[in-house]
Amino acid sequence: MINKIKEMLKKKNIISYKIHEEKTLSIELFFIKKNLDMDRNKKVHHYKVTVYKDYEDKGVKYKGNSTTNIHPTMNENEIEKALDDASFAAGYVKNPYYPLTNDSMQYKNNQILESDFSRESLSHMAYKIGEAIYSVDKYDKGGINSCEIFLNKKYSRILNSEGVDIEAVSYNCLVEFISTWKEDDEEVELYKSMNFSEFSKEDICNEVEKMISFSKDKARAKNTPDLNKATVILTHESVKELFTFYYAKSCAESVYNKNSEWNIGDKVQGDAVKGDNITLIIDPFMKNSTFSRSFDNDGYPLEKINVIEDGELKNYIGDIRFGHYLNVKERGMVKNFFVKAGNTSILDMRKESYLEIAAFSDFNVDNITGDLGGEIRLGFYYDGNERIPVTGGSITGNIYKLHDEMFLSKEIQKDNEFEGPKAVKFLNVTVSGMK
Amino acid sequence: MKAEFSEFLKNSKVLIRKMIDILSESYGYVSVLATDTKGKSYSVSKTVVEINDYPFAERGFVVRLHNGINYSEYSFNEISEENIENIIEDIKEKSGKIPGDISINTYEIIEEDEIKGSFIDEVGLLPYNISAKDIIKDLTIIKDQALAYSDLVINFRASYNSIHVSKLFMSNNKDLEQSYILGEGRLFSLAGKDEKVKYYFKSSSGLKGYEVVSEIKDLYKEVVDKSIELLDAKAVEPGEYDVICAPDVTGLIAHEAFGHGVEMDMFVKERAMGADYIDKAVASPLITMHDGAASTRHMSSYYFDDEGTIGTDTLVIEKGVLKTGISDLLSALKLGTLPTGNGKRQSFERKAYARMTNTFFEAGNDKLEDMLASIKYGYLLEGMYSGMEDPKNWGIQCIVLSGREIKDGKLTGKLISPVVMTGFVPDLLKSITMVSDNLQMEGAGFCGKGYKEFVKTSNGGPYIRARMRLG
Secondary structure, three states: OHHHHHHHHHHOOOOOEEEEEEEEEEEEEEEEOOEEEEEEEEEEEEEEEEEEEEEEEOOEEEEEEEEEEEOOOOOHHHHHHHHHHHHHHHOOOOEEOOOOOOOOOOOOHHHOOOOHHHHOOHHHHHHHHHHHHHOOOOOOOEEEEEEEEEEEEEEEEEEEOOOOEEEEEEEEEEEEEEEEEOOOOOOEEEEEEEEEOOOOHHHHHHHHHHHHHHHHHHHOOEEOOOOEEEEEEEEOHHHHHHHHHHHHHOEHHHHHOOOOOOOOOOEOOOOOOOOOOOOEEEOOOOOOOOOOOOEOOOOOEOOOEEEEEOOEEOOOEEOHHHHHHOOOOOOEOOOOEEEOOOOEOHHHHOOOOEEEEEEEOOOEEOOOOOEEEEEEEEEEEEOOOOEEEEEOOEEEEEHHHHHHHEEEEOOEEEEOOEEEEOEEEEEEEEEEOOO | OEOOOOHHHHHHHHHHHHHHHHHHOOOOOEEEEEEEEEEEEEEEEOOOEEEEEOOOOEEEEEEEEEOOOOEEEEEEOOOOOOOHHHHHHHHHHHOOOOOOOOOEOOOOOOOOOOEEEEEEOEOOOOHHHOOHHHHHHHHHHHHHHHHHHOOOEEEEEEEEEEEEEEEEEEEOOEEEEEEEEEEEEEEEEEEEEOOEEEEEEEEEEEOOOOHHHHHHHHHHHHHHHHHHHHHHOEOOOOEEEEEEEOHHHHHHHHHHHHHHHHEOHHHHOOOOHHHHHOOOEOOOOOOOEEEOOOOOOOOOOOOEOOOOOEOOOEEEEEOOEEOOOEOOHHHHHHHOOOOOOOEEOOOOOOOOEEOOOEEEEOOOOEOHHHHHHOOOEEEEEEEEEEEEOOOOOOEEEEEEEEEEEEEOOEEEEEEEOOEEEEEEHHHHHHOOOEEEOOOEEEOOOEEEEOOEEEEEOEEEEOOEEEEEEEO
């Protein structure tokens, strides 16, 4: 198919292009309680072609682009029409000029380790994951209500008109499960999803055990008190979501599109930080991340880069296009990010009264405005005497009003493309409790 | 103008029938869903222009078969006379090959009535008849007008998605075809003042062609005005308030607070509190709620769902009493109920789940001005932002963009933003005391199940007066 597409591009006199090929093999297992409810297999092959058009208007250079799907079942007429449409459309996409990745770039392929998923069949590994999950489901009052396992082997190849031709094989697994617990009252549940690229029975078991334990806490939780303003400790997924704000604000695309007002050299938390300053590093080779790759979707070679150092924005995160637009060195798009741990232990964070949130229904940080909030599914309230599980109500705030007094834990956690503090403490967060 | 059915799917029917016939020799039930969804996304902002294929455009197949105990599925997207034997071999080699120590849920074989049918929808303006040049020109005019309207606008985006869905469902007894066009037009305004940045968006959508762009073109002033108003919005003082929810927020409540809770695959998993509330009061007697592909004409209206079940109109709540849930085919088989045509897939590559379609509360008899006048102190909530379901414990999380202060029955012009609504679903629904006489639907977003499986749905309703906790 690649040759067919290239021949057609040549016939159409399309001289600037990119072809992205992706083949996926998958097995998916769906469990209800401990029983397999359905098995699914998948074998799909996708091609996306981006057509570029360079032109000048009043002496200014522009580059238009348009991306179209080429399905493997398309006949020649359909392929021709798809490319014609993309080529025509690219002529009306009037964006500033940027270069394409060229074949002189060096890739650090040796830094990507082979996944242990490659050692056995997908089916074998998927059932092994299921076995690990259910090995922890051994309680009378609680366990796993349902679980879905998606294990994929993905082949990606990117080639363009500038001579780039790079390929990679990767594995990714998504596990989603619902943990439950029932005391005397109604049964409660919590949701969890995990993404990983390497098999670790220990990590899976720890996560399932933790969620069952949280469900047990939720089953005896009281209503969250109406605290109005309180010290809030974020933990688990909400910490990753919080730092995703800093990642998003540092993206060249966000800056160019005015969704971020950050400039290189800015002290992103302000000049009067009383808590911890952030250091954020992007790392394309992070272990056990489904996003680890030596090149991005433009075939651009990736490397580890310090983005924010001690609170100061040093480099944007961006692909070749938006890096060029902002007139900074192009870096390529890296999804993995690492946030340096702080100096406070979680035990020290818990010395004075606090509301620690273990699970939100959906913690949301607005990457444009900095508004944050979410409904509390499980928290722990410490009034200075006793730590009790609580549920219901919400927290709200704005990151810009909170992050000058933000404290990062010494302890770190890893969650797919994120590695960073296990807990973050904020002062004076608005807490709307339940009466 | 007619949305012509995919030539590719028409031409694939012979091969699909052959595949079903061969597989039927080994399996008790075999069906194939084939999809060919085409579409383009156009977007113009102050900074960039984009024209790409619609992100959920696809072409492929999913086979479902009864493996002797339960159901297995196989998704693929390469089919030809030459490779059909290889595909069948791969399906047989992989499907239902379950290790001996795994316990398995059993399912009966699906029994289907013989049905052959075709549905070809019509829209006002076929998107194919409008060139990319003209679409970009129209969107650019809207964007330029918005930018010229106020200096406080930092960026403005006008976008249009055209989606042409063709689906074919075949089994031993079914041969169904459908083709329809969806249109989505969106406006997004980003405003800034001093160091504060806020945004607002609005959309128009439905079983429509290019006419949605005409529907949004005059909305730019409202979108810009609201984004600017939000710059002066204050934080919420946490507490319980009398509120009036605008139709988009009513739709969000219908969808998140209740709709997800009556998806009957959750009944099978014993994850839905709704299962224990059938024929019990869950809402104010003023509330009647529908869901269904045939309940109204909007983003999730279709002839048949992704399991070949004909779409219906389900009365979920009647005058405050929960009547039934919405169901996919396999959940109905397990529960011994009738499927309601709610089995939907994100794509041919994904599993079918019980999903909402067009979900709404019926209109009532009240006038909005009377509803506002009835509030001593409270807020008019508008601008759906996000929500998350809690089918098991009926907790609510809905976030809206703004709350307009109401004092002594009048809007004061003061705003709060953003607003997190929390509480217990029946408490909220039972607190509804007034329902307006108009109903509006919205469907430009996506609905997920948990954090994945994104499908098109629409939600809506009238203005409702309720009491809820805001934070």
